[in-house]
Amino acid sequence: MKLTSIVFALFWICTQFQPISAQDADVREQKPVVVESQVHKGGEYDKVLGETKEEPKGDGLTDEGPKASWIWPTRESKNGDRWYFFYEFEGGSSKAELFASCDNKMTVYLNGKRVASSNDWGSPVILDVQKHIKSGVNKVMVDGDNEGSVAGLILKLALQDKAGKVRYVLSGKDWKASRKADGSDLQSVIVHGEYGVGPWGNIKSSPKPSTTLLANIPRDVFMVQEGFQIEQLYKVPKGDHGSWVAITFDNKGRLIASDQGNKGLYRITPPVVGSDQVTKIEKL
Structure with a gap:
C-alpha cells in the first residue's frame, strides 16, 4: 500500500464479490484499493453543505395524524434490490412537512426536484418542503435501494392549508413501484405494516446534518480535503460473510466485525500504512 499523501484507511462495507485469495476456509486476504473521491475545493460543495445545515427541519406536522406504512414491491429482498416508487397528490398548501426513510438508501423527488437523500434508515x-409544492397535481418519486435482507420505504407528507387544516399523503397499498425511473412498468406494492412495526420500530430523526443531506452531493462518492484519499480495505462477499452491521477494535488495534444474521464474527487486520501488505480477514 504505497502512499504519496495522507490516507484515510476506510473500511467500506460493500456486498458485491471481488476476487480474493484464501489461505484456508477461515482466512482470506485482499489488497486494498483506492476508491473514487472528489477533492473538496470549496465553492459549490460548500454551498451544498450550507444549504444542508440551514434546511428547515419542519415544525412537527408529521408527528400528528394517521400513520404511514412500510412498503416494498416484494416480501423478500436482496442486496442491490433497487426500486422507484411513485405517487400523485393535490397541492394547495401553505405548509408542507416531509417524513421519510428507506431501508437502506433513498433519494426523494418532488415534482422532479431532488429534495433530500439518506443512507441511514x-x-x-x-x-x-413547502417550496417544492405547487397547486394542482404534485408528483412524488423515491429512488429506494436495499443493502440487506430486509427492505422497506415509509413516507408521510403533511399538508396544512391557510385555515390550519392538515391532510396527509401516506405511503401505502395505493402506491406504485417500478424498476425504471420513468415508471414505464409500474406494479403494486406490498404493505409490511404501519409505522412502529418491526424490525424498524419507532424511528426518530437525528440532529446530524447528514439526515437531510441534499441529493446533489454525488451518491457513493467521497468528498475529501486536498492531499487525502480513501482506501477500501476489504469488499465483503455477502454470500459468504453476510451483511456486516457492527464493528469495533480489539486490544491489538484489529477490527472485529459482526454479521446481522448467522454468519458470525470476523477479525480484520489492516495492512501497515505505507506498505504493500494485504488486509487479512479471519473468521472467529
Missing part, C-alpha cells in the same frame, strides 16, 4: 428525513 434509522434516522428519517424530516424537513420543510
Whole structure:
C-alpha cells in the first residue's frame, strides 16, 4: 500500500464479490484499493453543505395524524434490490412537512426536484418542503435501494392549508413501484405494516446534518480535503460473510466485525500504512 499523501484507511462495507485469495476456509486476504473521491475545493460543495445545515427541519406536522406504512414491491429482498416508487397528490398548501426513510438508501423527488437523500434508515428525513409544492397535481418519486435482507420505504407528507387544516399523503397499498425511473412498468406494492412495526420500530430523526443531506452531493462518492484519499480495505462477499452491521477494535488495534444474521464474527487486520501488505480477514 504505497502512499504519496495522507490516507484515510476506510473500511467500506460493500456486498458485491471481488476476487480474493484464501489461505484456508477461515482466512482470506485482499489488497486494498483506492476508491473514487472528489477533492473538496470549496465553492459549490460548500454551498451544498450550507444549504444542508440551514434546511428547515419542519415544525412537527408529521408527528400528528394517521400513520404511514412500510412498503416494498416484494416480501423478500436482496442486496442491490433497487426500486422507484411513485405517487400523485393535490397541492394547495401553505405548509408542507416531509417524513421519510428507506431501508437502506433513498433519494426523494418532488415534482422532479431532488429534495433530500439518506443512507441511514434509522434516522428519517424530516424537513420543510413547502417550496417544492405547487397547486394542482404534485408528483412524488423515491429512488429506494436495499443493502440487506430486509427492505422497506415509509413516507408521510403533511399538508396544512391557510385555515390550519392538515391532510396527509401516506405511503401505502395505493402506491406504485417500478424498476425504471420513468415508471414505464409500474406494479403494486406490498404493505409490511404501519409505522412502529418491526424490525424498524419507532424511528426518530437525528440532529446530524447528514439526515437531510441534499441529493446533489454525488451518491457513493467521497468528498475529501486536498492531499487525502480513501482506501477500501476489504469488499465483503455477502454470500459468504453476510451483511456486516457492527464493528469495533480489539486490544491489538484489529477490527472485529459482526454479521446481522448467522454468519458470525470476523477479525480484520489492516495492512501497515505505507506498505504493500494485504488486509487479512479471519473468521472467529
